[in-house]
Amino acid sequence: MTQPNQERRSDRARSAILAAALDLCREQGLARTTMEEIAKKAQVGKQTIYRWWPSKAAVLLEAVNELAGRATDFPDTGDLYADLHTQMTGVATLLSSPRLSPYLSLIGAAQDDPDVAKSFLDAIILPRVQAARERLRRAQEQGQLRADVDLEDVVELLYGPFYYRALIRTRPVTLAQVDDVLELVRRGLNPPAPVG
Amino acid sequence: MTQPNQERRSDRARSAILAAALDLCREQGLARTTMEEIAKKAQVGKQTIYRWWPSKAAVLLEAVNELAGRATDFPDTGDLYADLHTQMTGVATLLSSPRLSPYLSLIGAAQDDPDVAKSFLDAIILPRVQAARERLRRAQEQGQLRADVDLEDVVELLYGPFYYRALIRTRPVTLAQVDDVLELVRRGLNPPAPVG
Amino acid sequence: MTQPNQERRSDRARSAILAAALDLCREQGLARTTMEEIAKKAQVGKQTIYRWWPSKAAVLLEAVNELAGRATDFPDTGDLYADLHTQMTGVATLLSSPRLSPYLSLIGAAQDDPDVAKSFLDAIILPRVQAARERLRRAQEQGQLRADVDLEDVVELLYGPFYYRALIRTRPVTLAQVDDVLELVRRGLNPPAPVG
Amino acid sequence: MTQPNQERRSDRARSAILAAALDLCREQGLARTTMEEIAKKAQVGKQTIYRWWPSKAAVLLEAVNELAGRATDFPDTGDLYADLHTQMTGVATLLSSPRLSPYLSLIGAAQDDPDVAKSFLDAIILPRVQAARERLRRAQEQGQLRADVDLEDVVELLYGPFYYRALIRTRPVTLAQVDDVLELVRRGLNPPAPVG
DNA sequence: ACCTAAACGAGACGGTACGTCGCGTCTTCGC
DNA sequence: GCGAAGACGCGACGTACCGTCTCGTTTAGGT
Known part of the structure; x- marks a missing residue:
């Protein structure tokens, strides 16, 4: 979806982020879901999310799709x-x-x-x-x-x-x-x- | 939607808030519209908004209706x-x-x-x-x-x-x-x- | 030291910040002391520090003086x-x-x-x-x-x-x-x- | 100050790191000098710095000496x-x-x-x-x-x-x-x- | 016309989350 | 096996707003 070297990308991080985002959004809705929660739940640095997606909505779009x-x-x-x-x-x-x-x-x-x-x-x-x-x-x-x-x-x-x-x-x-x-x-x- | 004394309520403040909220929401959407902007644009203290409405969505609901x-x-x-x-x-x-x-x-x-x-x-x-x-x-x-x-x-x-x-x-x-x-x-x- | 309304300033916050900054700096040195720690220890929002001082060094300067x-x-x-x-x-x-x-x-x-x-x-x-x-x-x-x-x-x-x-x-x-x-x-x- | 095999060490990397660190520190002071800048300016991987020095101060100490x-x-x-x-x-x-x-x-x-x-x-x-x-x-x-x-x-x-x-x-x-x-x-x- | 209590404009406060920077580690190539 | 490159988990940055909480200052009924 973006810029850095796709080949070095961590699959573990990617799927953990998508799963965490889905879970949190199911529980509290997108508006109350924060990047910080997603990162924490996915055991991931915030930067790793921002590196590959421009917004939490973009994360969820990929997850939902x-x-x-x-x-x-x-x-x-x-x-x-x-x-x-x-x-x-x-x-x-x-x-x-x-x-x-x-x-x-x-x-x-x-x-x-x-x-x-x-x-x-x-x-x-x-x-x-x-x-x-x-x-x-x-x-x-x-x-x-x-x-x-x-x-x-x-x-x-x-x-x-x-x-x-x-x-x-x-x-x-x-x-x-x-x-x-x-x-x-x-x-x-x-x-x-x-x-x- | 309220509690304090309705009779003392300032009409000027009420309509300025509704108008400001509508304008800002039209320009930038509800998510990017903030209570602080509404208060500033309506020349109103934040407390005056919170006194009469529970959320910015409630303000807009009234305005839209x-x-x-x-x-x-x-x-x-x-x-x-x-x-x-x-x-x-x-x-x-x-x-x-x-x-x-x-x-x-x-x-x-x-x-x-x-x-x-x-x-x-x-x-x-x-x-x-x-x-x-x-x-x-x-x-x-x-x-x-x-x-x-x-x-x-x-x-x-x-x-x-x-x-x-x-x-x-x-x-x-x-x-x-x-x-x-x-x-x-x-x-x-x-x-x-x-x-x- | 700066801009907002000095008269409304909270004395409680001011002295808690100075004391916390001194304590933390004594324990770990200025470089390892963070604004976040100071705010937490002083029970204060970070903004309240930034409102009145430009940097942690400025806080300490006032405290030390x-x-x-x-x-x-x-x-x-x-x-x-x-x-x-x-x-x-x-x-x-x-x-x-x-x-x-x-x-x-x-x-x-x-x-x-x-x-x-x-x-x-x-x-x-x-x-x-x-x-x-x-x-x-x-x-x-x-x-x-x-x-x-x-x-x-x-x-x-x-x-x-x-x-x-x-x-x-x-x-x-x-x-x-x-x-x-x-x-x-x-x-x-x-x-x-x-x-x- | 070291551990790995000194004999295989790259002189080019070493002196580029020392020079870059000195330059950057002269321009912006030690506090604002970062490992990432040093590595970039010296055309060197960060790991190569961490392999031979424990901190940026250690790099500068050697350079200054x-x-x-x-x-x-x-x-x-x-x-x-x-x-x-x-x-x-x-x-x-x-x-x-x-x-x-x-x-x-x-x-x-x-x-x-x-x-x-x-x-x-x-x-x-x-x-x-x-x-x-x-x-x-x-x-x-x-x-x-x-x-x-x-x-x-x-x-x-x-x-x-x-x-x-x-x-x-x-x-x-x-x-x-x-x-x-x-x-x-x-x-x-x-x-x-x-x-x- | 005056008094007084309320709603008001303003904005400092304790917080949470933001999106970014840099840390030190780890991993993947190429030499 | 060292080195260049850079993604990673993490923590702090300084800022924006949140909703609450004083502050004087209007402003309206009630007397």
């Missing part, structure tokens, strides 16, 4: 809604898991720090959005999805409700939400046309 | 989608305005501070969600909305995409988004059934 | 050598006392820091040298001292040997040294002229 | 005061030269560090004091110096004034000081006995 890993990959079985169900279940699982509360803290930090926002978007969001759009495009070609919709709008419609619950906290993200959202989104809000 | 005011009230003309369009346009305007960037900062701060989250929810979100549900309920009774949907799900579906864009920043909130969301949400994603 | 106080004042009984004996005994006592080891540390620090050197000279040395010169001048007028000597040279001759022992440490300063120096200095090194 | 070299040797022409004049002129030259400011820094460092004090005394001071005492003893035997004086007292009387000026800095060491001190010290402070 490693955690999220392949858990949110997009399958393609040919059945769009089955695939969406699978993938969105992964997303809902992560967003509802206390293990990933640092993910929400990062989004919080991004509101006040353009650097964090940029890194978060580039490293975490955009690759997944891109994958989602491609899956949707294929579905469109196969007639499983209206041809006249903007795919990015669809992505926002599908995932917006999860982020809404996770960040605004009117109620918690659940796995049941996946069915609810998919059902609503497929059929739309209009009442069925009257028979006859 | 005053700003948002009636701008997001729900009309009821009898036409659900016209009313939704009106109200969501208000929301989109606020979420896309730099003047209300502190609103997003507050949501950010809420991720790490349960007190902020609670106050934000109670003072800002829940009243508006409640109003939205009531409007939707009336529409349901009038057959303008499927009868078999959970109204809170609908609220999340309608507003999630705006918060998604505002907080994740894949692209900015725009007024055009109101039409896009409403159109998608009314018809659903399924392709039209083939004729005959 | 307060300690030395009137102990090195010059008497004038009319008998030069009796007065010198009295005053030099005071000096020898201080230079040989572990309580004033910070005095030597200060001289040490002055070798590398012009600010310390200047303050030390102005606050501690010059007033005493001035008093000594005046006493010597009066003695010169009364014929108790050669008229053709530079008084500053005399001061250096009288006190140099004490600082030499204290700083170079070939052997410790003692009270007996007062007699030795005075005796040597009065008579000179030349052997007595042969009787004849 | 090499500089002082034979410049302060004691001659013996048979004329005590001529020889003193010669030798003290050497001392005054060194003490007044900016090239040897590290010498004073060392004395400063010795005030807070017993190891430095010990090494300084053993390597630099004691041999020269010993030489001085021997020269003075011979002079005593030859009747050029009072028989009833302690020779170490005499050494302190002769050199104290130079160290006083050098370390306390009331005024700078000069070559003229040699004459002044010798003159005073030979004749003493007492006024001449009245004739008759």
Whole structure:
């Protein structure tokens, strides 16, 4: 992520820092997590953190990204809604898991720090959005999805409700939400046309 | 939110604090805004802030709530989608305005501070969600909305995409988004059934 | 010694800082004494030290000066050598006392820091040298001292040997040294002229 | 001062370190001179310094001692005061030269560090004091110096004034000081006995 | 119109964390 | 096996803010 000699870098320090940062952020949130605590818990000098990351948010970004890993990959079985169900279940699982509360803290930090926002978007969001759009495009070609919709709008419609619950906290993200959202989104809000 | 004698309270100090907090938060975000700056800019002793608010987030909550005011009230003309369009346009305007960037900062701060989250929810979100549900309920009774949907799900579906864009920043909130969301949400994603 | 509002200054903090600095410097020398230790031992925030003094040496200078106080004042009984004996005994006592080891540390620090050197000279040395010169001048007028000597040279001759022992440490300063120096200095090194 | 295999030692490294240390100490004093600067300036790994010296003071001690070299040797022409004049002129030259400011820094460092004090005394001071005492003893035997004086007292009387000026800095060491001190010290402070 | 108690502007205080510097050690190459 | 290079764990630096705590100084009701 930066400058000094990558080859001499201590793996032990790196993973201890990522683990400590995650733990502390889970316990007390990102704002109350300090570099000093991370260093102490990871048995590491503060300089070693600053040498490789510009901020605690950057540390957590790397840690969270490693955690999220392949858990949110997009399958393609040919059945769009089955695939969406699978993938969105992964997303809902992560967003509802206390293990990933640092993910929400990062989004919080991004509101006040353009650097964090940029890194978060580039490293975490955009690759997944891109994958989602491609899956949707294929579905469109196969007639499983209206041809006249903007795919990015669809992505926002599908995932917006999860982020809404996770960040605004009117109620918690659940796995049941996946069915609810998919059902609503497929059929739309209009009442069925009257028979006859 | 208080204790001392409200009647002796200085209006001048109160509004200077709210204004200073808003300005500073707009310029540098909530995280980089300090009590000392607010006090200095408002020509106020720090104690005067701490006397009436528990934290800078609380100050901003009050300031933001005053700003948002009636701008997001729900009309009821009898036409659900016209009313939704009106109200969501208000929301989109606020979420896309730099003047209300502190609103997003507050949501950010809420991720790490349960007190902020609670106050934000109670003072800002829940009243508006409640109003939205009531409007939707009336529409349901009038057959303008499927009868078999959970109204809170609908609220999340309608507003999630705006918060998604505002907080994740894949692209900015725009007024055009109101039409896009409403159109998608009314018809659903399924392709039209083939004729005959 | 500096800028903020002197009237609001906490006496408790000031004397606790001076005492802590003296203690720590006596135990471990000035170089190994840290601002952090001083603050901790004095139950004081570091900022409170930096608010009133520019460096740990400045703290010690004030502390030492307060300690030395009137102990090195010059008497004038009319008998030069009796007065010198009295005053030099005071000096020898201080230079040989572990309580004033910070005095030597200060001289040490002055070798590398012009600010310390200047303050030390102005606050501690010059007033005493001035008093000594005046006493010597009066003695010169009364014929108790050669008229053709530079008084500053005399001061250096009288006190140099004490600082030499204290700083170079070939052997410790003692009270007996007062007699030795005075005796040597009065008579000179030349052997007595042969009787004849 | 060492341990590893002296024979494999790099002369290039050794002299580069000594030169760099001297230069840096002359520019900024010993306290502000760091091992890292010395290593960088000498194009040397830090370990190479720590391998051969225990501290930066030890490096400078060796460097200074090499500089002082034979410049302060004691001659013996048979004329005590001529020889003193010669030798003290050497001392005054060194003490007044900016090239040897590290010498004073060392004395400063010795005030807070017993190891430095010990090494300084053993390597630099004691041999020269010993030489001085021997020269003075011979002079005593030859009747050029009072028989009833302690020779170490005499050494302190002769050199104290130079160290006083050098370390306390009331005024700078000069070559003229040699004459002044010798003159005073030979004749003493007492006024001449009245004739008759 | 005066009195008095409160809220006020100001800012020093005891602290915690910041991001940086330098320490002395350790590790990895190349000669 | 010494030397150049530099990452490491660590501790202190001097600064920025925290939230609390006096200080006078307004300022408003109550008399």
